[in-house]
């Protein structure tokens with residue numbers, strides 16, 4: 001097994017893989033066309049989602065499908081012209097969301113998720129970044145007693161099966177926890193385990209700095225220049241060609257651009273999302289990130305302001321940003337919190353790299369001894385980066401994997 005590795009992609013996943021490999025003494029070069037953490041890992045909701053043992057399923061009820069088909073909701077929209085290209089992966093996504101199949105893959109997903117807090121801490125401590133991981137959890141707000149009751153019943157099952165912790169808040173308790181909320185709600189489900197990251201970009205950068213301090217290298221370069229070079233690989237960078245015995249593809253939604261020429265084309269599809277930051281009026285504060293369930297977007301207190309992040313937008317690869325969800329969400333957000341002006345002129349956009357079976361792809365590429373995959377982390381790549389980093393490093397160095405990697409193997413596509 002070669003000891004030199006080039007990791008392509010310096011998002012939360014690639015940085016975590018590179019760091020774990022370097023900690024095991026491998027000679028690692030991390031390559032990205034931008035500085036670390038500037039892809040999807042930059043602008044997400046910042047949640048290290050210990051509660052996310054059930055990944056986002058495709059809606060299965062006619063009412064839900066009809067609501068989304070009308071294309072005027074806040075949480076999910078689509079470009080009609082993108083649908084022909086998305087039909088096949090979305091049909092497979094729908095198929096995998098069938099309740100029995102979904103239950104089985106939830107069990108596989110949960111094995112990764114349950115590790116996320118410890119795996120982040122294991123990197124954040126030596127990186128001096130624990131202050132970015134705020135142990136405040138996040139909340140789902142309900143305005144229907146019946147919906148709240150159903151959510152609490154599901155949470156009780158998640159607690160029993162996967163150790164997920166939560167608290168039920170009634171209307172008064174919610175008002176006490178969030179005194180500047182402008183509305184009363186029936187109550188809230190407070191997931192108490194998750195960390196809320198105050199600056200996801202800074203977290204990826206802190207892990208990247210730790211990697212550099214341990215002797216790893218970061219170089220700007222284009223991953224699509226990857227070519228076989230004898231028994232190893234070569235990629236062009238701003239500092240000339242870089243050669244390595246092994247390659248890790250951690251390019252998020254762009255992974256197929258490198259794996260396709262190597263004969264591997266998994267049905268990856270993107271769910272785009274946007275954010276804006278807002279100030280708060282006067283001395284108002286927001287103590288916890290929350291989703292007001294009827295509204296369908298996340299509001300989270302961040303270093304840069306209150307970050308409003310949107311749900312899923314389905315569009316063609318490379319299509320111009322169309323932040324209609326932000327436009328729909330902003331007035332609702334203003335009715336929930338005393339928001340002041342926007343911090344930025346232009347919204348941020350990122351793409352969640354999704355697979356039809358909702359599981360990431362972690363492991364060796366089919367028929368390739370020395371090319372490895374670490375992508376497809378969808379809604380939870382910030383959460384799962386360090387877990388994937390450790391798991392892949394175990395596999396690449398011949399150690400006993402700390403989680404059984406079989407469900408995430410590349411060959412399943």
Ligand SMILES: Cc1cc2nc3c(=O)[nH]c(=O)nc-3n(C[C@H](O)[C@H](O)[C@H](O)COP(=O)(O)OP(=O)(O)OC[C@H]3O[C@@H](n4cnc5c(N)ncnc54)[C@H](O)[C@@H]3O)c2cc1C
Pocket residue numbers: 008009010011012013014031032033034035036037038039040041042043044045046047048049221222223224250251252253254257271272273274275309310349350351352353374375376377378379380381382383384
């Ligand atoms: C709105 C939104 C909210 C989200 N909220 C959360 C959340 O709260 N919690 C959570 O866990 N996850 C969340 N996610 C998901 C999470 O952000 C992603 O799953 C995660 O960032 C994926 O990490 P990654 O390293 O795989 O990809 P990325 O961070 O996208 O990194 C891929 C890297 O590849 C590089 N690259 C691409 N092409 C090339 C090339 N040709 N050459 C060189 N480099 C290249 C890019 O520059 C980029 O740096 C959210 C996502 C969005 C969009």
